[in-house]
Amino acid sequence: MAMEAESGTADGSLESDAKYRGVSVYHLKEVFLPSLEATEGLSTDSRFYEIEDSRKETGFVREKGRRVTCPRDGMLGASYVDSLQGRDHVGKSTHMLSWTWWYKVGDVVETLINFCEQRELNMKRTYIWICALCLNQHRIMGTACADAFNFEENFRSHVLHIGHVIVMMTPWDEPQYLKRIWCIFELYTAMKNDVQISIVMPKQEEDRMTHELVGVQGKGINELYAVLQKTMIQNAKATVEQDRLKILQMVECNDGFHFVNKQVTQHIRFWIRGILSSLASAVVATHHTETASSQQFVGLCSRYGQLFASIGEYDLALTALEKAHRVAGDAFGEKHWQTIDIHDSIGSIYLNKGQYKKARTIFQKCLLSRECQSSNRNSREHRLKIANAHNSMGWAELCLGDYVEATKLYRKSLSIQEEALGSRHAEVAETYSNLGMALHRHGDYRGASLAHDKAIDILESCYGRDHPRTAKAYHSLGSVFLCTEQFEDALAVFQKCLSIREIALGEHPETAATLASMGWVRACQGKHNRAIGMYKQCLGIQKTTLGADHPDTAGTCVSIANSLLEKKRYDEAIRIYHKACTIFAKALGAEHPKTTSAKRLRFVSIYRQQRTKFITKTLHTVAYLAMTVMFSLVILGNNAIPLPLKIFATVAYATFVGSLVKELYVICRIHYELNLECPGVASLSAEMTSLTRPTASSPAYSPVETIELV
Secondary structure, three states: OOOOOOOEOOOOOEHHHHHHEEEEHHHHHHHHHHHHHOOOOOOOOOEHHHHOOOOOOOOHHHHHOOOOEOOOOOOEOOOOHHHOOOOOOEEEOOEEEEOOOOOEHHHHHHHHHHHHHHOOOOOOOOEEEOHHHHOOHHHHOOOOHHHHOOHHHHHHHHHHHHOEEEEEOOOOOOOHHHHEHHHHHHHHHHHHOOOEEEEEOOHHHHHHHHHHHHOOOOOOHHHHHHHHHOOOHHHOEOOOHHHHHHHHHHHHHOOOHHHHHHHHHHHHHHHHHHHHHHHHHHHHOOOHHHOOOHHHHHHHHHHHHHHHHHOOOHHHHHHHHHHHHHHHHHHHOOOOHHHHHHHHHHHHHHHHOOOHHHHHHHHHHHHHHHHHOOOOOOOHHHHHHHHHHHHHHHHHHHHOOOHHHHHHHHHHHHHHHHHHHOOOOHHHHHHHHHHHHHHHHHOOHHHHHHHHHHHHHHHHHHHOOOOHHHHHHHHHHHHHHHHOOOHHHHHHHHHHHHHHHHHHOOOOHHHHHHHHHHHHHHHHOOOHHHHHHHHHHHHHHHHHHOOOOOHHHHHHHHHHHHHHHHOOOHHHHHHHHHHHHHHHHHHHOOOOHHHHHHHHHHHHHHHHHHHHHHHHHHHHHHHHHHHHHHHHHHHHOOOOOOHHHHHHHHHHHHHHHHHHHHHHHHHHHHHHHHHHHOOOOOOHHHHHHHOOOOOOOOOOOOOOOOOOOO
8 A cells, every 4th residue: 555745645636635635436436335345244234333433443444544644644544535546536525425424335325326427427536525534534533523623614614615515315204314413514504605515315215205205105295294393403413412512502602493404404395396396397298108007197196296285386286287187087087086186186276376266166166076976975085075175165265255155165064074084183173274264354253263273282183283284273373363462472373383384394385474474463563674574584485486476475565565654655655555456456356355455555555645745745834824924914015025026925825825725635536536446444534543553354464374285
């Protein structure tokens, strides 16, 4: 084995770059793995902590550099990477691996090989910085990790210098990576410094994840929620307890645990979405005759569609479901139960996208088709499908403003579900939650509160307290608190809901809805600057996930305008109200409560603006008139004053009086138009009083919960 010169490294690179040297993927595949398999007692199934056991005097990695002089300290005993020679084996790192020593050696190498193949990278020129191979284990073994490799100074410099971090997670549903505090903090540090991140896993784990999420026997979206909920840096472990305490203190003093957890889970969610999107695109592009059967193909597309809908990717969901609907219609007919189920799911997507009338038309067609089915009419499954159809229709009526009809439909659904499923089933709980929202919109807050309490009790027993479905019920209860002016209780419930949704859902319409509700609480407390800040966070998410022309996006615009109105920023409020009116009228119709309410608020803003101008101008005019009268009396009573000057004083006096009369006419005209457009407004003064402090009791501009597929 060749010895190293102190002034350089094996491949001739400068000593200053030695700490950034990495081992090539080619070397890992062609040299490292074969050498490991040739070593007695070790194999590709060995874990890294087994091949380099700190309790032993030497290990597989340390043995490689035992007789090599370290280029960093000039002492005998170098890192694995410092013992390598040749550009095909060692070079300046292009990627940094973030991983745990718990992983199997074979899985790590296989994953890196797949990483290169998928991105068409040259394995001989792809150099990976791996702490086990690139840090000098001769110096580290027997010392505290933090002493040997100070994280704050060294890790961050490695991340920034190398510029691309590969995060390896396995197994997907119980990732060891998320249980190690160093790993979570490494990922967060890379994200915080805007370093490129690639999350990878062994091929067999990727296949298993896909099966669990969209397979026939898989657990679906609940499994993904369970994985994300496990990401809690405050519960992660470290080999050295001092390291753990140091990192926790660092996080708590800077960004806080929740923020770190939220950022990490957001990145994991994007990664899983990317994998599923690629797989779904391949499936949707396939003709159904190429699969084993049409039914399997339809089922797969449908499951992809429902999964994408659950994570808020409505366009991807619609593409998959429409493909499934076309194939099912051709293969089974339009009246087949599977075709109707998929059509109903498509209606739910349109409902989430804000196309309420189109969704209601689809739901009506599906309900009629189900009621006309002659076979199995009395079966439990058929009755539950009828119940779900009533539930879907209830959502459409709720969104279109017919709260009485929505309440009737939910009660119909509830009676069928309780008989078929029992009173403690999750679907029963969600219908109770929907019923509570309908009662809330209708003004029955006590009935709404009882329904939400019932839903929460069942959902907590079915899913636990940190599940997004439970959070949905929390949010609905918080809205009742808000409308009954229990602001502190409402804020506490919304904060709890937001914590769950930020971790499980990330930038999702439901997360936006919670931010909007928290903004309403602040607005009701008169804290309009804080309210506007929350509304803008909500608006950013809604524009990304729902689009700028969605009714929920317009609703948030109205909320912002309400706070601007209270801050007397009339021009901005009027402009935003007008924009919201246009969106509401296009999406919901000119007679929808949200449209008429936004229109009323726009007129009120104009009235307030003109009234303020009138009062200001009146005060100025009165003061000026007093001066003018005094001046005119002096002028008119003095025969020495020229006639032209007397005429000028008289005209000025008449002009100011005329201007005052004109301003008064404008206000009266606005008052007339306000009552003409909104005949329900009996008294303008009462309207102005009600707007002094915004409330969420009006369905026209209270935050709307996002609708999920049932």
